[in-house]
Each structure stands twice: as structure tokens, then as C-alpha cells.
Amino acid sequence: MECRPGCAACCIAVSISSPIPGMPEGKPAGIRCIQLTPDNKCKIFGKPERPRVCTSLMPSKEMCGNSSGHAMDYLAELEKLTEPVQI
């Protein structure tokens, strides 16, 4: 499946331990990525400084569901079960 435009659940719910431009320590779970625009687009999409974890995370029916609310709940649950992603 394709990433749902404007969803951004991955860019909010997930913790990222690798540096992001403007967030050198990465970001905690539940915090908006600084590179996310107000209309939920990635400002550094396609650029080399975009963290590898962002490019490697693939949309799936199970994770994304039919709404960003579903994805936020799914990813928040996943965060409770796993260690922060190390890249």
C-alpha cells in the first residue's frame, strides 16, 4: 500500500534515535518531528539527511489501517513493546 498523504503518524508516534536536522538527538515517541510541515509533509523528503529509518519504514495495512488515528494507536502500542530504533 501507499503512504496516506497527511497521515504523519510515523513522524509523531515513533521514537527515532538517529539525528534529524534540527533534532540532533533524534526524537522521542509522541513528539512531532521538527521536519514535519503544518500540513503533515516531510520537509526533507528525498534528501540525504532524511534518517534512514524514515526511508526504510514501509506502509502496511496492519500499521496504517484506514486512518491516522488507527496508525497512531498501533505505533504507540509498538513503542511500548520495543526499544527505540537504533540506526
Ligand code: SF4
Ligand atoms: S502510518 Fe502509514 S500512512 Fe501513516 S504516515 Fe506512516 S506509513 Fe504513512
Ligand code: SF4
Ligand atoms: S524526517 Fe521526515 S519522514 Fe522522518 S520523521 Fe521527520 S518528517 Fe517524518
